[in-house]
Amino acid sequence: MAMSFFERLEARVKSVDSLLCVGLDPHGAQEATGAAAYEFCKRLIEATAPYAAAYKPNIAFFEALGAEGWQALLEVVQSVPSDIPVILDAKRGDISTTADAYATACFKSVGATGVTLHGYMGMDSVAPFMRDPHAGAFILCKTSNPSSADFQTIPCSLPTIGSGCQSRVLPWLLYEEVARRAGEWGTQYQDRIGLVVGATDPDALKRVRAIVPDMWILAPGIGAQGGDLIGACAAGLSKGASKLLLPISRGISQARDPAEAAEAFRAAINVARKQARSQVDMSNVESLVEAPRGGALKSFQSDFIRFALDSEVLLLGSFTLKSGRVSPYFFNAGKFTSGLALKKLSHFYARTLLESGLVFDVLFGPAYKGITLASAVAIALGELTERDVPFAYDRKEAKDHGEGGRLVGAALSGKRVVIVDDVITAGTAIRESMQLLTSVQAEVVGVALALDRQERGTDSPLSAVQSVEQQYGVQVLSVVGLRELLDFFMEKAENGKAGDGEKEALETIREYRAQYGVVPLQA
Ligand SMILES: O=c1ccn([C@@H]2O[C@H](COP(=O)(O)O)[C@@H](O)[C@H]2O)c(=O)[nH]1
Numbered sequence: 001m002a003m004s005f006f007e008r009l010e011a012r013v014k015s016v017d018s019l020l021c022v023g024l025d026p027h028g029a030q031e032a033t034g035a036a037a038y039e040f041c042k043r044l045i046e047a048t049a050p051y052a053a054a055y056k057p058n059i060a061f062f063e064a065l066g067a068e069g070w071q072a073l074l075e076v077v078q079s080v081p082s083d084i085p086v087i088l089d090a091k092r093g094d095i096s097t098t099a100d101a102y103a104t105a106c107f108k109s110v111g112a113t114g115v116t117l118h119g120y121m122g123m124d125s126v127a128p129f130m131r132d133p134h135a136g137a138f139i140l141c142k143t144s145n146p147s148s149a150d151f152q153t154i155p156c157s158l159p160t161i162g163s164g165c166q167s168r169v170l171p172w173l174l175y176e177e178v179a180r181r182a183g184e185w186g187t188q189y190q191d192r193i194g195l196v197v198g199a200t201d202p203d204a205l206k207r208v209r210a211i212v213p214d215m216w217i218l219a220p221g222i223g224a225q226g227g228d229l230i231g232a233c234a235a236g237l238s239k240g241a242s243k244l245l246l247p248i249s250r251g252i253s254q255a256r257d258p259a260e261a262a263e264a265f266r267a268a269i270n271v272a273r274k275q276a277r278s279q280v281d282m283s284n285v286e287s288l289v290e291a292p293r294g295g296a297l298k299s300f301q302s303d304f305i306r307f308a309l310d311s312e313v314l315l316l317g318s319f320t321l322k323s324g325r326v327s328p329y330f331f332n333a334g335k336f337t338s339g340l341a342l343k344k345l346s347h348f349y350a351r352t353l354l355e356s357g358l359v360f361d362v363l364f365g366p367a368y369k370g371i372t373l374a375s376a377v378a379i380a381l382g383e384l385t386e387r388d389v390p391f392a393y394d395r396k397e398a399k400d401h402g403e404g405g406r407l408v409g410a411a412l413s414g415k416r417v418v419i420v421d422d423v424i425t426a427g428t429a430i431r432e433s434m435q436l437l438t439s440v441q442a443e444v445v446g447v448a449l450a451l452d453r454q455e456r457g458t459d460s461p462l463s464a465v466q467s468v469e470q471q472y473g474v475q476v477l478s479v480v481g482l483r484e485l486l487d488f489f490m491e492k493a494e495n496g497k498a499g500d501g502e503k504e505a506l507e508t509i510r511e512y513r514a515q516y517g518v519v520p521l522q523a
Contacts, residue, residue: 023249144198223251
């Protein structure tokens with residue numbers, strides 16, 4: 001007997017060890033023609049097939065091209081290898097006779113086996129999609145867009161049966177009711193139903209997962225929409241660290257190398273799965289997904305700020321900087337002085353690197369602080385991904401005996417290198433490292449920092465980080481920036497959890513940013 005949609009999905013997830021669903025949205029097709037859309041998707045499929053658990057073409061991009069777009073969609077679906085499920089993102093729903101025609105279009109004409117639906121019209125609009133026992137449907141539950149709260153979080157009355165929620169203090173929200181109903185429909189239709197819950201809302205993922213522990217969830221919003229990959233996985237994975245499919249479209253199709261980006265996303269998702277399996281560090285993630293996140297602050301970034309405050313690495317008050325500015329905060333990574341603190345710190349860097357999707361071969365730590373940082377981050381990446389990441393560092397003074405020279409550690413020539421340091425102040429140290437690395441034909445692809453102060457230079461509208469980005473064309477990643485610091489204190493204040501010192505910090509940091517903050521560079 002042929003397998004059901006979710007059985008096929010599970011088989012594919014296992015065979016490529018991946019929960020990544022590659023979005024086929026031909027945003028970037030050279031010309032707006034069916035042929036260009038087809039070529040775009042075909043290339044993407046060829047590049048990403050080894051890492052894809054599923055593909056998700058969004059029908060909108062093909063419909064926009066008229067008849068040739070429809071033809072392109074059919075050809076795109078046909079060009080997906082037969083063992084990879086295709087979910088047509090069509091968000092259908094209508095009275096049953098029309099829904100019947102929609103189901104025929106999705107499954108028979110287009111040839112997809114999965115589809116996205118909205119359930120607003122109720123059961124009889126979903127039922128026609130359940131007739132084919134080999135097809136599956138994901139019902140919109142809590143979408144990833146900023147306005148999803150217009151309707152989806154409207155409180156409604158608690159159900160009287162099931163889901164064990166009678167003892168809840170929290171209001172029961174409309175999307176939770178959708179999840180509960182979908183759970184009932186799923187039982188009726190022998191597990192042919194999944195849900196769509198945006199990765200931009202780990203709190204919603206956590207709530208939905210509690211209602212439907214075994215249902216597949218499609219969680220869009222990673223990449224271009226800024227969702228928190230690790231937080232979303234921690235909140236949305238099922239008990240067996242699975243049943244969460246992460247569709248990523250622009251984050252892969254617009255990457256310099258889509259194959260590498262897909263591989264990196266798969267690895268980052270697998271880091272979270274590994275953590276979920278071994279329950280390592282889940283306490284942190286737990287506490288973070290409990291509180292609804294606002295703004296762009298990711299759960300691990302909150303963790304990091306709390307950790308830096310607790311370790312007195314991040315101090316609040318009044319500090320005169322070298323530039324003469326009086327700063328309301330001061331960050332001194334030199335105060336991470338114990339093994340456990342360094343281990344924790346390195347995991348924050350590792351997460352930042354993994355979530356960025358940056359592809360690199362070697363880490364480089366400029367003397368002195370960078371040496372411990374790069375080596376600790378290499379260990380952290382090894383722990384999280386089982387990838388054995390090489391690292392290297394320099395000496396302040398060249399040796400003229402023994403192996404000689406300034407560089408120590410892994411070979412750098414021809415390698416893609418990420419420089420790991422704590423902060424960039426004037427940028428002098430980074431520039432020296434750039435020189436040293438290019439002199440041995442290494443390609444510096446990125447810089448990873450703990451904190452980006454995001455403030456203008458004294459004689460330039462650009463920050464030191466922006467100048468480095470512009471001058472060398474590299475990506476500078478930081479675990480947090482001034483923006484996240486502000487978000488952190490803002491969230492605390494909004495949740496009534498900020499003490500007097502923190503409320504004051506919020507105000508003074510806001511003022512400081514207004515006076516000295518940078519304008520973001522165009523992407
Ligand atoms: O809640 C939802 C439901 C669907 N989508 C769709 O997923 C992709 C996301 O594209 P990215 O480029 O990875 O942001 C796109 O087709 C959306 O229409 C969603 O984003 N959110």
